Amino acid sequence: MKYVPEPFRIKTVESIKMTTREYRQNAIAEAGYNTFLLKSEDVYIDLLTDSGTNAMSDAQWAALQMGDEAYAGSRNFYDLEAAVQEVYGYRYMVPTHQGRAAEHIMSRLLIKPGDYVPGNMYFTTTRLHQELAGGAFVDCIIDEAHNPYSLHPFKGNFDLAKLERLVREVGPGRIPYVSCATCVNMAGGQPVSMANLRDLRRWTERHGIRLMLDNTRTVENAYFIQQREPGYKDKSIKEIVREICSYTDGCTTSGKKDGLVNIGGFLATNDEEFFTESKAQVVIYEGLHTYGGLAGRDMAAFAVGIRESVATDDYIRYRVEQVNYLGEVLTAASVPHVVPHGGHAIFLDAKAFLPHIPQEQFPAQALASAIYVETGVRAMERGVVSAGRNKDTGENYMPKLELVRLTIPRRVYTQSHLDYAAEGIANVYRLREQVRGLRFVYEPKQLRFFQARFEKIK
Secondary structure, three states: OOOOOOOOOOOOOOOOOOOOHHHHHHHHHHOOOOHHHOOHHHOOEEOOOOOOOOOOOHHHHHHHOOOOOOOOOOHHHHHHHHHHHHHOOOOEEEEEOOHHHHHHHHHHHHOOOOOEEEEOOOOHHHHHHHHHOOOEEEEOEOHHHHOOOOOOOOOOOEOHHHHHHHHHHHOHHHOOEEEEEOOEOOOOOEOOOHHHHHHHHHHHHHHOOEEEEEHHHHHHHHHHHHHHOOOOOOOOHHHHHHHHHHOOOEEEEEOOOOOOOOOOEEEEEOOHHHHHHHHHHHHHHOOOOOOOOOOHHHHHHHHHHHHHHHHOOHHHHHHHHHHHHHHHHHHHOOOOEOOOOOOOEEEEEHHHHOOOOOHHHOHHHHHHHHHHHHHOEEOEEEOHHHHOEOOOOOOEOOOOOOEEEEEOOOOOOOHHHHHHHHHHHHHHHHOHHHOOOEEEEEOOOOOHHHOOEEEEOO
8 A cells, every 4th residue: 555655745725624423414414415515614525526626736826827818819828729739739729618518519519419429438417418419328338347346457448349339230420429538437437548549549530430539537547558558658648648639539628637727628629620610619608719718817727737737757646546545545444446446536336335225225325425424525426326317218327337436636635634534434334234225305307416315215
């Protein structure tokens, strides 16, 4: 359980509130047993998400003071554009306020009703935008990704045979693009290999289909390629990131992850016509194409964060190995979770953790609530609640993976925070038979995991 030391010093601290178990029991009940509805001030260690929860560097804070808040032609836009070209290699970029806005624009432009969009496991907002545009998501990830205990080093890989079957069934004309995610979130942060990306690129070229990247966690994915894939141990993270992107036609990006900022995203492409259409859509939904829903200061910090993420290999080594450390501590305590450990989070296996709770009673949601009561640590459900319902039948999707995500914000928590969280989770595991299932008392129609409310089943 080697802990990689932080490649930075702490210059500013934020006080956090310590609470009692009784206080937390009342807080989670008031929140309808949904950790998204807890007040931040009632959370001790916040592992809900790594989206926008990063600690920015001194250089990023300094960049905020250099914001050019011009409505049109902000110099910060051109610096952000240059950073995207330098690090990722795409020719054109339109900024958006965050990643899901880029997904929305891409889906509106590329998907027609009746289309099919294959991907390496769904992500919640990505699939919703595809469906709202009239498309249907098709999972083409390898089977190992659905097994939490498979030790395959690249469980995010595509199964090309599944893609080929889809083409035979519907024809390439009904597949607007292949959606490829790096460090696949719903699979447990599992990476894609460079060899699989090359094969995927050849497959899409042969069928005349675009390959679009969910670029949100590409830097994390590059670290796994460097550590696990032959031929890459002597390549820098920056070189590997550039190669990953070179096999794709464009990308959507949430800067709130690898980009090390609290807000921001972009849609990038090498296709000038698609870029022109995207600019028109940005003006409708986000703002002028030279700010895209962001303040100039946000774009300034974003450009710095992109460059910092690949400036040296030290940062990403620390980031991924901090996640691995938490996983190793939980392994030592025999707590069931997804292996190999991913790049941004540890995913607890709620089915194995709470075998007495059927999936229809939302064991991952119940487990996230129990962890909060025991520890003050906020985690996120990634199971049947997140999967939602089939829009045609109304039935719950029943994913094979029923997970609780312990997501590590970048440059925020120390080793002692992780040790505390692991100790508390191990205690919940020892007392797991006391945890009860849940049922809905309020269920939104879309992205229900954000706002749903539950009650305990007695």
